[in-house]
Amino acid sequence: MTQNDWSVPETEVVQQIRDRLDAERTDVLATIVDVEGNAYRRPGAKMLLDEGGTGVGSITAGCLEDELVTVGAEVRETGRPELVTYDLMEDDEDDVWGLGVGCNGVIEVLVEPLTETYRPAVESFFAGRDVGVVTVLDADGPFDRGDRAYYHPETGALQLPTGAEATEWPIDALAGPADELATRGKADTVTFETDAGELTVFIDGLAAPSELVVFGTGHDVGPVTEFAAKNDFRVTVVGFRGAVDLEDRFPAADRAVTTSPATIADDLALDDRTYAVVMTHNFVDDRLAIEALLDAGVAYVGVMGPRERFEEMLDAFADDGREFAEDELSSLYTPVGLDLGGGSPYQIAHSIVAEVLAVSNGRTPRHLKSREEPIHERVDVGTDVDAPAQ
Numbered sequence: 001m002t003q004n005d006w007s008v009p010e011t012e013v014v015q016q017i018r019d020r021l022d023a024e025r026t027d028v029l030a031t032i033v034d035v036e037g038n039a040y041r042r043p044g045a046k047m048l049l050d051e052g053g054t055g056v057g058s059i060t061a062g063c064l065e066d067e068l069v070t071v072g073a074e075v076r077e078t079g080r081p082e083l084v085t086y087d088l089m090e091d092d093e094d095d096v097w098g099l100g101v102g103c104n105g106v107i108e109v110l111v112e113p114l115t116e117t118y119r120p121a122v123e124s125f126f127a128g129r130d131v132g133v134v135t136v137l138d139a140d141g142p143f144d145r146g147d148r149a150y151y152h153p154e155t156g157a158l159q160l161p162t163g164a165e166a167t168e169w170p171i172d173a174l175a176g177p178a179d180e181l182a183t184r185g186k187a188d189t190v191t192f193e194t195d196a197g198e199l200t201v202f203i204d205g206l207a208a209p210s211e212l213v214v215f216g217t218g219h220d221v222g223p224v225t226e227f228a229a230k231n232d233f234r235v236t237v238v239g240f241r242g243a244v245d246l247e248d249r250f251p252a253a254d255r256a257v258t259t260s261p262a263t264i265a266d267d268l269a270l271d272d273r274t275y276a277v278v279m280t281h282n283f284v285d286d287r288l289a290i291e292a293l294l295d296a297g298v299a300y301v302g303v304m305g306p307r308e309r310f311e312e313m314l315d316a317f318a319d320d321g322r323e324f325a326e327d328e329l330s331s332l333y334t335p336v337g338l339d340l341g342g343g344s345p346y347q348i349a350h351s352i353v354a355e356v357l358a359v360s361n362g363r364t365p366r367h368l369k370s371r372e373e374p375i376h377e378r379v380d381v382g383t384d385v386d387a388p389a390q
Contacts (some may be wrong), residue, residue, distance in 0.1 A: 003323060004055045009232045011209055013046050013057040018122040020114060026051055027114040028072035033202040034057050034189045037105035037237060038087065043379070044187030044204050048114070051076070059085050059109065063088065071111050071125065071378050081112035081146035083137060106191075110137065110202065116147045120159060125206050129154060132182035133204040134174060137189065140197025142168050151178035151203075170194050174201075177381035181205035186379040203381075209234040210360055214253075215245045215289045216279040216304075223349030225252040231357055232274070238268070240285055261288035270296035277336060279304035294328055300359045302336030302352060310334045338365055 008016075020027045028049045032041055040061040047065065049072040055065055064086055075082050081150040086107045124131035132151035136143045142165075149169060150159040156179070158171050170192045177190050185207030191200045212233040214221055221237060226253050228235045229252045237253045246256030259267040261284070270276075276298055278289050282367045286303065290313070293301045303310060317324065336353035338358070 005054065008056060009230050010046075010057075011232050011234075014122055014125050014206070016056045017046075017114065017118060018126065020048070020050075020183075021116065021119055021122070025114075026076055028075050028111060029114045029118070030059060030068050030072065030109050030111045031202070031204065032107055033083070033110045033135075033187075034108040034216050035105055039088070039105040042187070043189070043202070062108070064107070064109075068109065068111065069378070075111045075113060079113055083145065084109050084111060103202065110135065113147050117146075117161065120150050121204075121206055124150070124152070125208060128208045130182045130185075130205070130207045132178035133206060134158075134178060135202045135204070135226050136199070137202055138198070138200040141194065141199070142196065143199060149174075151175065153179050153182045168196070171250060174203075178203050178205075179378065180381055183207065184379075188379045188381050190381060208273075210299075211274050212238060212356060213238060213270075213274060213276045214279065215240075215285070216278065216281065217241070217246065217249070218279065218281060220345050220348065221279060222250055222252070223346045224252045224279070224352055225325055227346075227349050227353040228356070229253070231353055233356070236268070238264075238284075238289075240280065241270070261285045261292075264289060264292040265296060270298050272297050272299050274298040275300040275360060277302040277352060277356070278302070279336075281305075283313070287316060290332070291317070291322070294324065294332065297331075299331060300356060301332045302355065303332065303334035304336050306335060333359075366387060 030047045030049065032043050034043060041059050045059045047055050047059050047068065049055050049069060053069040055069070056066065071082060071084055086109070088105055088107060099202065121131055121133045130153050132152060134149040136145055136147040138145065147161055149161060151174065152159065153320065156175065157175060158169065160166060160169060173192055177188065181188060181203045182205040185205050187202065187204045189200060189202050191198055209232055212228045213236045214224055215238045217239040225237060226237050235253045237250045237256045239246050239256070239258050240261055242258045246258065249255065257267060257352045270293065276293050278286050278301065280286050280289065281304070290301060290303060314324070333355060336354045336355065337348065340351045342348065342351060354365070
């Protein structure tokens with residue numbers, strides 16, 4: 001497993017899953033379904049293993065990847081999912097997994113053949129729709145490990161496996177946890193009490209990637225698009241003059257749009273899941289872009305340039321009769337970026353994307369050593385739910 005394969009963005013892992021489904025290969029998918037204590041990755045982290053043992057993605061910092069190659073080969077041979085547990089607690093000296101690789105946690109991993117049952121997940125993901133992937137881990141009654149259903153938040157519907165009886169699944173009880181996890185892009189293991197007995201499922205929320213729209217065509221845009229793409233944003237570069245080949249200049253971007261500052265709202269789909277960085281270095285273009293973004297209610301508007309420049313822009317707006325209420329400006333960040341002290345193009349880009357990440361994750365940036373809570377947010381949607389079968 002190469003460094004590049006290990007460190008790919010999550011969107012690339014999902015893309016590889018779709019590509020390999022299309023190629024009808026016998027790959028194996030390993031997914032963290034539960035963590036007790038501390039671990040490098042949280043539930044939902046994935047690694048895809050091919051027939052040669054090459055992996056794409058990561059579930060630890062490298063502690064278990066080689067071991068999972070062996071488990072993956074066994075799963076590929078039997079065709080049956082396996083649930084394996086690794087104790088990485090440092091104080092267990094009798095356990096090989098406690099020798100020098102400790103994350104001070106216990107990790108449970110579902111290793112399963114990659115089959116067509118996973119296709120609805122990747123199709124929803126790349127169509128821009130959130131989806132909750134509901135996978136059976138253990139059950140009494142008419143279920144097998146690996147049975148899979150899907151929850152679609154936009155319709156509130158549970159998509160059952162082909163041939164499954166609706167009365168077998170606790171549909172009403174599943175809806176709440178699945179909706180929350182899908183829209184937040186989080187994952188958790190939940191146990192339901194049904195008429196047939198206990199049903200333990202892993203609900204993996206695949207939230208569609210957020211879009212980062214970067215306005216500008218200067219060379220300083222390139223590092224921003226690179227960092228944003230590696231951090232799982234769907235990146236759009238917008239230019240206003242048409243003289244630059246945007247796709248050639250910004251290969252890390254998912255798409256490029258050439259438009260007019262006056263028609264931004266018509267040419268771009270902007271909403272509260274959109275994040276934007278305005279860096280055209282043109283006062284009039286910036287002003288028109290900012291107005292369109294604020295009117296659309298996007299989640300974040302980062303503006304390149306000193307604060308005094310934006311104050312001049314507010315004066316220009318006022319001269320034209322456009323006033324902004326305080327709450328309208330709450331999503332605007334200028335000067336853009338976190339105060340990391342760097343001044344090179346890549347250091348500035350790092351500062352910008354770090355701020356976008358913090359806002360998108362609902363975090364106030366600070367040193368982790370001063371954080372009293374766990375580094376990774378814990379998700380708890382309830383581990384035991386009473387749900388009589390319907």
